[in-house]
Amino acid sequence: MALLDEAAPGVKVVVFDAYGTLFDVHAAVARHAGAIGPDAQALSDLWRAKQLEYSWVLSLYGGFRDFWQLTRDALDYALARFPSVDRAIADRLLGAYRVLDTYPEVPAALAALKARGLMTAILSNGETSMLADAVASAGIGEHLDAVLSVDEVRVFKTSPAAYALVTRRFGLKPAQAAFVSSNRWDVAGATRFGFRAFWVNRAGAPDEYADQRPVAVLPNLSALL
Incomplete structure (x- = not known):
């Protein structure tokens, strides 16, 4: 059984942070x-x-x-x-x-999720046009159902208003969404909101925010599948 199914059964959409999770900020x-x-x-x-x-x-x-x-x-x-x-x-x-590289496993991971019939999306602090440039440059737009920017609510994550963009866009309850981020603070905010949150800990960083734990910790996105 895939980790996603085991750790977060019943999710309908998998939502990704952009910078640091899909795109290498360095x-x-x-x-x-x-x-x-x-x-x-x-x-x-x-x-x-x-x-x-x-x-x-x-x-x-x-x-x-x-x-x-x-x-x-x-x-x-x-x-x-x-x-x-x-x-x-x-x-x-x-x-x-504006045209950051994706991590190597990103295109295949997104394609695999779509092939399984799941919806996929980005939820990012990124401004709308910079996200559009990054997605187009990486060639991953065909694997995404939505690219959501906090521009719409004019407040950054970890505000609940930012995460609510997902539930409003897809008409779902928070528990029906898996949220994937490499930023532990973002995972904490998403967990608090009610998402089934996964932490991509590529750097092997120590855990924090013990009161808002992810459902699983991943070395990379491939481990989700």
């Missing part, structure tokens, strides 16, 4: 690592950390700026922290971020 810097120099990985880590931090802080005080603007703002901050990196690289990094 791929943009990796493409230009030679031009960036020895601080490439540290720059990439800080860029991602600030991007997320901005989304959480905005949500807490009731503000909103679309995720593409946060991505630009976070890169500006990261470049300021690493003055050895030529700021002229910014436009190339932002262009690469």
Whole structure:
């Protein structure tokens, strides 16, 4: 029996976070690592950390700026922290971020879920056009029934309003949706909302949010099948 059937029987839709789950958020810097120099990985880590931090802080005080603007703002901050990196690289990094590589198993995993008769979707903090670019570049659109952006509700995950985009779009109860994310904080929010949440722990990170546990922990998306 597939892990999905065993851990979350009866689900009708499998919903994926985008950035870090389907798309490798470090791929943009990796493409230009030679031009960036020895601080490439540290720059990439800080860029991602600030991007997320901005989304959480905005949500807490009731503000909103679309995720593409946060991505630009976070890169500006990261470049300021690493003055050895030529700021002229910014436009190339932002262009690469719109067409991030997927993890190797992603297309086959999505296709397999569709072949089993399940609906599939993305639910992302990502801005609508940046998601469209990423999906088109990866060639995975045919395997998705919906690409949902928090732009519609103007609040980021882990707000319940963000997760409710799924139940409203598909007309389902939360327990009828499996939610898959590599971000443990996102898994916690999805679990709290009532989704059957799976944590893709590619990095082997320690667990946290013990009060909001996933139904299963996966090394990659192939393990779901």
